[in-house]
Amino acid sequence: MWEKPSARFLPDGRRLLLQQGPIDLVIEAIGQQDAVKAAHEVAISRFGGLLAELCDELKLLRTAVSRTSPLPLGPVARRMHAAVARFAECCFITPMAAVAGSVAQEILGAMCAAAPLTRAYVNNGGDIALHLAAGEQFRIGLVKRPDRPEFFATATIRPEDGVAGIATSGYPGRSFSLGIAEAVTVLAATAAMADAAATVIANAIDLPGHPAIERLPASSIQSDSDLGGRLVTRHVGPLAAGEIETALAAGLVEAERLRAAGLIVSAAMHLQGESRALATPMIVQEDPERRLARA
Template sequence: MAIPGPSRVEPAIQRLHGDRLHLQHGPIDVVLRAWGSPGDIRAAEAAAAARFRGILPELASELPLLRQPVSAVPRGAVARRMHAACLSFADGGTFVTPMAAVAGAVADALLAEMRAAAPGLARAFVNDGGDIAVFAGEGLSIGMVADPTPGFGFDGALRLHARDGIGGIATSGRHGRSFSLGIADAVTVLARDAATADAAATLVANAVDCGSPAISRMPAEALDPDSDLGPRLVTTDVGVLTADEIAAALEAGAARAEAWCRSGLIRAAAIRLCGHHRLAGAPLHLLTEPTA
């Protein structure tokens, strides 16, 4: 997600079918839902809407710092969530800026406001462009996709409960809203919060890679002068890969995901590439199995 400079455009808030609320401000596009008593739902939605109004201006005010590799702690509450999530992964020379966790951090912040305003909520989610903060309560089903391109639909789903200790689900890859250094179609990560899941999904997706003439790349700054990736080469197209190239790329991503699962940073990951997949970490309670 690219965050623009200061804008005078007011946030848009509208009701969607299925008892969902849509919040949109610049590039931040959120859909949320809460379950509980009518009073709790009203309180949760009002708290989320009130907090949402200030998030984009806060982030825009600190953009130069947020686009740099993780270093100084920013001032804003959401920016601090971004920084803390990415700091956990900024070791061993891994390149990461706080922007890797921006969508997840926004989702976490809104969910926290909802739960504080309405402690009696049965369950809730905040979906910021596919990066989702969840309070699963008695149970919540989440759809999964191998290719998030519009029209492809879901290819699986998983069921979460509060006892699972999972508060965030994020998906990244070369088809998403942000640039990727890797070639994954999709990497979905489950973690304790959405900011952590967002950062991890980005970095695992970057690791899903191999050397192949079928892969086309360009400097990120040539595609977007404001990209936090600067001159780093990002994937623009993936042609036909050999079976060995697919296996090598999947194994590279799975190795990174498994290491972070063992360290406790994330709970699980599902990696998809060219109709093939790898799972890492805790077994996922899938309602439908992957197709490959």
Template sequence: MKRFPQMALLPDGKRLHLQDGPIDLVIEAKGSEGDVRAAYQAAARRFSGLLDELCNELIELRKVADPLRNALNGVVARRMHAAVTPFAAEHFITPMAAVAGSVAEEILGAMLGVARLDRAYVNNGGDIALHLSRGEQFTIGLMDRPDHLGVMQTISIETDDPARGIATSGRHGRSFSLGIADAVTVLARTASQADAAATIIANAVDLPGHPAIVRCPANELQPDSDLGARLVTQDVGVLGEGEIDDALRTGVIRAQQLLAAGLIEGAALRLLGETALVGSTGIGAGVLPAFRGTAIERTAHV
């Protein structure tokens, strides 16, 4: 039986929902009625068959990225590889680390290719590709951890800001994590870059060998995981303030390195109710101002 993607406007009549297997997109465009209609039609056309394109190269996409060779053929698959390549020499990473952001980026590109839009976003499970024209702004809620309700703070992106991609990674997300961060949200120039960088920073927030941290091989939880037998975090027990600071600081150091290299624009790292900010995160003024050092902000659980 042939599988058909699910496509429909949401009840508000403004946002488009596209779903096919694990890909679940919420899209909103702002512009003239004709341009919005054309953009949504283009998004639907490009979405059809996209999952099949990725599945056709899934074996290669699950292999460790080779920074000297890209054997992938599809446009999205090659974008995934390009996004993780800057990290491949020093870290274990596969193109799958950038799949959500790369898909969001592809759909947004299809929309902008046919319509003049004031503002648009494609949200793929929290990884967001963004378009802003002059005078537009985009605000997202920053949560303590992805599986909890409630917004801890907001991130605002202005037209003049270089960030057009937002992604979150951590042990409570849709994918496994090698680290212990509850969530790491990254701003970058593209969604695919943000996706890959969030994975790297979240993996760096860690306390290797700590007895309060429960880990197990990824392939015991998901036999076809691209992480293979690498240990992924399943639970984090009680940690002291100093231990939380140490774990966040390793992530902050990694984020600062990526910021200096121009690979990210900012990051918010969260672990057990504490938050560390790096770079220009655009977080609402007066509560958690962005910083470029390694200080840790103490915050209450949400």
């Protein structure tokens, strides 16, 4: 049994923290005082019971999606399924690949339906659902690794960009990865799709069989992992420059394929000091001494 959901404001008095079990949401809403209050209240209300909804369908959500997969019942679970279904024909993927983004999107949707907000976001461990009114913008830092607050680039997002979701995946993060990227950040129309796509692109950045890469069965680390006995990356030793280039090039090919299919807006990736990104004016490298390579 999970503990009861909790809600409290962070020391800055602006950001609301919602917690239960594995879910930690950092929420900020900007607008008229009454609107912000209403948004916070509905976020707290919707958060209560959300984890229980997912747990009720956990067995299905941990099962690989196929054309014949049954649809989940809950709204968040259905959003997870819909996001990953676009990738099911080309790779093994379960709805859990989109869980963080889908939860963030659910809470933000409830907030925006309850009150007119100028800007708002729901950050679920780095997978973020965004809302922007006309004329507003967000500037987001792109991290080198999900477990370290170190940026290699920034993304400036405006309403006309069609981006309402950002997600980051990589082997050092809280979720398992089949690939070796330290970070892949995806910008997409929804947080659920960004989450699923970041997983797929991160998995594509790989050097199969390389002796510097340590892998273990997912189930040996987490017995109930949706990846079962599939090998997940635990450590990547030093790679040669050409090897890094090869791995990142594979990620760029996959990212470009997803962009051409209309599934993502942009993506950036990082591996052992090297960064690559799809060509877009939204993403700019932080370090002026180096130019972010673009596809």
